[in-house]
Amino acid sequence: MALLQTQNLIAHYGDFQALFGVDVHLEEGETVAIIGANGAGKTTLMRSISGVLNNQAEAITFDTDKIGSTHAADVLKKGIAMVPEGRKLFPSLSVEENLLIGAYGRKGNGPWTLETIYRMFPVLQERRNNPGTALSGGQQQMVAIGRALMSNPRVLLCDEISLGLAPVIIKDIYAALPKIKETGTSIIVVEQDIGQALKVADRVYCMMEGRITLEGSPSDLSRDAIHNAYFGASA
Ligand SMILES: Nc1ncnc2c1ncn2[C@@H]1O[C@H](COP(=O)(O)OP(=O)(O)O)[C@@H](O)[C@H]1O
Ligand SMILES: [Mg+2]
Numbered sequence: 001m002a003l004l005q006t007q008n009l010i011a012h013y014g015d016f017q018a019l020f021g022v023d024v025h026l027e028e029g030e031t032v033a034i035i036g037a038n039g040a041g042k043t044t045l046m047r048s049i050s051g052v053l054n055n056q057a058e059a060i061t062f063d064t065d066k067i068g069s070t071h072a073a074d075v076l077k078k079g080i081a082m083v084p085e086g087r088k089l090f091p092s093l094s095v096e097e098n099l100l101i102g103a104y105g106r107k108g109n110g111p112w113t114l115e116t117i118y119r120m121f122p123v124l125q126e127r128r129n130n131p132g133t134a135l136s137g138g139q140q141q142m143v144a145i146g147r148a149l150m151s152n153p154r155v156l157l158c159d160e161i162s163l164g165l166a167p168v169i170i171k172d173i174y175a176a177l178p179k180i181k182e183t184g185t186s187i188i189v190v191e192q193d194i195g196q197a198l199k200v201a202d203r204v205y206c207m208m209e210g211r212i213t214l215e216g217s218p219s220d221l222s223r224d225a226i227h228n229a230y231f232g233a234s235a
Contacts, residue, residue, distance in 0.1 A: 002061075003028045003186055004049070004080070004155055009059045009068075011044050011210075018044040020210045026155065031177065031187040033197035036207035037230060042190040043085050045207070046159045049188075050082040051075035062155070076105035081153035085160050085190075087144040089132035096128040098143050102150030110152025111183045117146040120176055138169035145176060149185075156180060158189045162196055174200060194226060206230055 002025035011019035018041050026032050036042050047053040051072035059068035067075055089098050118125035121142040132143055141161055148156055162170040177200050191197035198218040206214035206229035214229030
């Protein structure tokens with residue numbers, strides 16, 4: 001059985017339907033990428049899994065629990081942590097305080113502490129007393145990833161961690177993912193940057209207009225198939 005699974009997941013914002021029966025799964029230890037254009041529903045899917053948006057309980061299974069209607073704080077305690085789109089640091093807090101907030105939802109012991117996060121991102125140790133907002137975009141993204149890891153999650157959800165960053169910085173950020181995977185954490189990365197996603201993922205889903213349009217391993221998917229699933233066959 002998969003570690004995490006959605007079944008016929010539906011989401012609405014008022015009258016607007018954003019997800020139309022999404023089925024995805026994540027195996028223990030796997031890194032899965034979800035790619036799709038702006039507005040495809042990727043963030044809505046991440047918000048649903050992390051409990052920011054609630055659904056029917058049966059729509060999402062984590063381990064053996066039905067968590068579709070579980071609130072975000074409890075989802076975090078169960079072991080699913082999110083790096084939200086746009087980083088969302090606490091501006092009045094220092095780097096270290098932002099990281100420590102992440103430990104608040106800590107489920108148990110695990111590999112991630114201030115020390116191991118500073119080892120992975122040494123620049124954060126240098127800047128530990130700076131306010132989060134005094135950092136570059138890439139450094140802020142490192143804090144957001146570190147903050148999520150501080151709960152020692154079983155599943156890490158990363159929503160567009162490359163957005164707005166220079167290519168050289170994106171490379172640094174993405175270099176962290178294999179290190180995180182090595183600790184046994186299962187990962188979902190949401191991306192508009194197809195190339196980056198295909199490099200790190202064991203398996204890929206393509207999303208368009210609230211539906212999954214393609215699934216496969218990066219080596220099995222042709223550029224044409226991805227292009228059609230991402231933009232639509234007529235694009
Ligand atoms: N808070 C909201 N209220 C109304 N519509 C929303 C809201 N958030 C997202 N949407 C709409 O839901 C759809 C999916 O958005 P989103 O999940 O953010 O896509 P993605 O992350 O793939 O860019 C889009 O059409 C978007 O306009
Ligand atoms: Mg998004």
